Amino acid sequence: MNKRPLSVTLIGLLFLIAGVIGVAYHATDFKMQSPFPSELVWVLAIRFLAIVFAIFLLRGKNWARWLLLIWITYHVILSGFHSTSQLIVHSLLLVLVAYFLFRRSASAYFHRPVRAQLAGPG
Numbered sequence: 001m002n003k004r005p006l007s008v009t010l011i012g013l014l015f016l017i018a019g020v021i022g023v024a025y026h027a028t029d030f031k032m033q034s035p036f037p038s039e040l041v042w043v044l045a046i047r048f049l050a051i052v053f054a055i056f057l058l059r060g061k062n063w064a065r066w067l068l069l070i071w072i073t074y075h076v077i078l079s080g081f082h083s084t085s086q087l088i089v090h091s092l093l094l095v096l097v098a099y100f101l102f103r104r105s106a107s108a109y110f111h112r113p114v115r116a117q118l119a120g121p122g
Contacts, residue, residue, distance in 0.1 A: 004060065004109055007100040012058040015068060019050030046074075057101075062110040065101045072097055 026043050050071060056064035072094045079087040100106060 004058070005100075005103075005105045007103070008057065008065075008106050008109060011068075011097055011100060012054045014054075015050045015057070015071075016054035019047050019054060022047035022050065046071075060110055060112065065106070065110060069094075069098055069101065 023044055026040060026047060029037070029040055049067075053064045053068040053071060057068055072090065076087065076090045076094050079090040
């Protein structure tokens, strides 16, 4: 049995917690006003994606590590429109996440053989 590396667990939990906190924080921004803040829906959707990707990362889905990497890359790009410190922090996070998710032990975890299903009759 191929055990999940600690680095994958920590990254998954980091993004899961960040997604939950982000959704909770931005959900309080809804106000009963007109027009409806459609950009808030996008922000919540992006935060929700972090939760989904983190859950499937912890379950060992290879596609989740790629999408999580794309998710943090998106944040690096967004940081370019904000402060230099945000750009640096998100860039360092991207490098660390990429390094730990694509190391040999992590790759072995994500490419482990699918467990044999119980064979039906016949």
